[in-house]
Amino acid sequence: MSRKNGFHARWGLGRPRAIGYDRWMRETSSPVTSRQVEPHPRLVKTVQKHRDFPWRKPIADHSRETFAVLAPRVERWSGPWILDTGCGTGAGTAALALRNPVALVLGIDKSADRLARSAGLPSNALVTRMDLEDFWLLARQAGWKFSLQCFFYPNPWPKPEQRLRRWPFHPVLPTVLACGSAWEVRTNWEVYAQEFSLAYAALTGEQTPVEPWNPEVPDTLFEKKYRESGHSLWRWRSPGAIGEGPGPRP
């Protein structure tokens, strides 16, 4: 399918649709504003605490059941695996799958409503409804390693007091690393990308810079919405996500 025609029409990236969520996606959004203008001073201490005291959250039974159904489908794929975290409607999952035909791209999201819009994925893509925290805990137990883990436009929770909801502050972060060290983050809040970079450095000792991100064509619905709203977009890639191998872009 051509990236310029069928792909964008199918995923609603080329022209707006008419109702509900789609109408909301079409409206202009305001850039992120926050009292926090740089990485939070408590970030590194929080990450170190999560590294030194592993998270012991009980895993929900329904997550175990979903994972048990998912596992054989993933494990029979002999090529690389890419994870699209918080995949929403699956547009990014589809874009990654088309760009990486040898890889299996797995999209995980907790929203049934968004996933219900993910029809027509390429044959090397699949999406599943699950809470990501449980997913990562189960994936680590199963010894899964992703070639790339993508965080495309996670909700930034920009108020300083909301920081514990951001992935870099989350106790699951060391588990995410155990599932694969190549990460790509895209966001419309530069500070969030900087926090990912710092948190990764606190876990691995490796630091890479945040860069402006100006995609010619959007990969996801949020990328499209933010771009059309005139927001600056930012990308951060860990060292393992830069260069050769499966990945969204060189």
Ligand SMILES: C[S@@+](CC[C@H](N)C(=O)[O-])C[C@H]1O[C@@H](n2cnc3c(N)ncnc32)[C@H](O)[C@@H]1O
């Ligand atoms: C802002 S949307 C971005 C969607 C998509 N990546 C895009 O760029 O269009 C964030 C998505 O993350 C999902 N999400 C947030 N927290 C999650 C969690 N703990 N587990 C699974 N999905 C989650 C939400 O349901 C939502 O679809």
